[in-house]
Amino acid sequence: MDMIIDVRDLSFDYNRSPVLDGVDLRIRKGEVLGILGPNGCGKTTLLKNLNKNLQPHGGCVMLDGEDLKDLSKKDIARDIAVVPQSNEIRFAFTVQDIVTMGRMPFMGAFSGETSQDLGIVRDAMERTGILQFKDRHINTMSGGERQRVIIARALAQTPSVLLLDEPTLHLDISTQFDVLDLVRRLSDDEGLTVVIVSHDLSMAVRYCDRVMMLKDHRVFALGTPEEVLTPENMREVFNVDAVLEKDARNGRDTVRIFGSCTGR
């Protein structure tokens, strides 16, 4: 399988204390990869290094064979789109305004959006089911609706890689499934490569082709959900007593968590 992002020996420090220490990761074209780990393990930092929002202090990140160091932010934004953790927007931009911003990496300083750009914007809104909201103001929408708008904006970037940082954090349970179903479908139908940072184990099993566990600033385990989400690994990384088992209703793998390991 072709790889699209190659992380080599990546290190990153915050105030001289290491957050990432020698991370190696090959992300394959078209896969949905989950990056799992407890809070504060460096998941988000890793994600930010993947599109040069942060620059590695050691090692490098290659996108399609080119070092991110040698690419401009604008070049990178043409290939990699991000759905950030916080999407609270206080300004009265319309939904269409926000989604159109996804075309920014393709526009010159004084040029506006072309009819081709508008076509892409419309398409992105349609696929995310927000076309009927296009004139609503973003600051009046709920968290789940805003998340869709930001995903539409990311799609308007016509990226080959989509990075999502805790995409379900502030969403209702049913909306969490809607959002992730949408992302999974985009990957299946269009070959989009997706990287999801999360600490939600059940989500990872359900939606990811491969998962990676981060612990102590390093890659602890990497492989299919069955390979990685063993009771030992889940105890070691998340300190929970949990098993991967088949759901009796549909035969799908699911994570069953019995409780914390503290005090047992």
Next chain:
Amino acid sequence: MNKLRRSGNIRFVAILAAVLAVTFIFAFLGLGWARWPLSAQVVWDVLLGGGSPVNRTIVLDINLPRVIMAVFVGAGLAISGAVMQALFRNPMASPYILGVSSGAALGAAIGMLFTIPFIPYLIATPLLAFVFCFGTMMLVYSLSRVGGSTHVETLLLSGIAVGAFISAIVSFLTFIAGDRMEGIVFWSMGSLSKASFMNLSIVIPVIVAGLFIILMLSKELNAMMLGDAHAMDLGVDVKRTRLVLLIATTAVTSVSVAFVGVIGFVGLVIPHIVRMLVGPDNRSVIPLSIFAGAAYLVICDYIAHAFSGSVGVMPIGIITALIGGPYFIYLLRRRRHQVGWT
């Protein structure tokens, strides 16, 4: 399949046309006002190349530079406010409120009172204004940062505190200057009365360059209004863009302050009204603020003259503050009820 349209184009053009019409009407009226009014007929004759020599001098040498100064300074201050509000993600930021105008005033006052070796006065004053203006902006911004993020309240408070302190230094300098600097008092209140073509030869290039740079970055400014992380994800080099924008707004503000003093609240009132009319997209807000700011100062200049009595022409800064102060309070009150930004 129904196609999307770019939102608000017709509205934008209509508002722009209206603003331009107002600017021209009041600019024409302003050309007739010095200490006392000339009739429209006289101004018209002069503009067509006729009129008596005295009237020609009044209209072309005294009133014309003042009206042109109002246009450029108004445009510059309005756009500076629009940029600061977007950069600090704060509807109440403006060069005046954040104290940076006072910083520029301090630099300019030093330039006026002391002879700077080797640099001509006309250059030294705006240059010192720029240096102090930028320094003040950095000081206010760093004072307002608490644990890596900037809060609206701390930003405003630091701006007001630093601004008040620097204003006191300016007043002190004005005081010890005594009679040496005739007109510095008027200047410190914000007045267009010293406008000349000589001053304009410095003001116009700086403001035009600043406006051009800011217009070029208005898309980036949109993305930065969503937050730095959003902007980076959309391919914006946030650090560089922010620095370029801060330098451009500082240059525009300081060159204005250097020649016409502190004219407050233009940068607060105009972008806010423009945003109410066309929404938050800076690709509309920035160009409209340029023209609306010009219109606003030309109108305020007209009011300043129309309400002046035997004492002389009222400094325009008094008018803008009389209008802007209550508007600021209105914004503060409204903020308590809604977080959204119109």
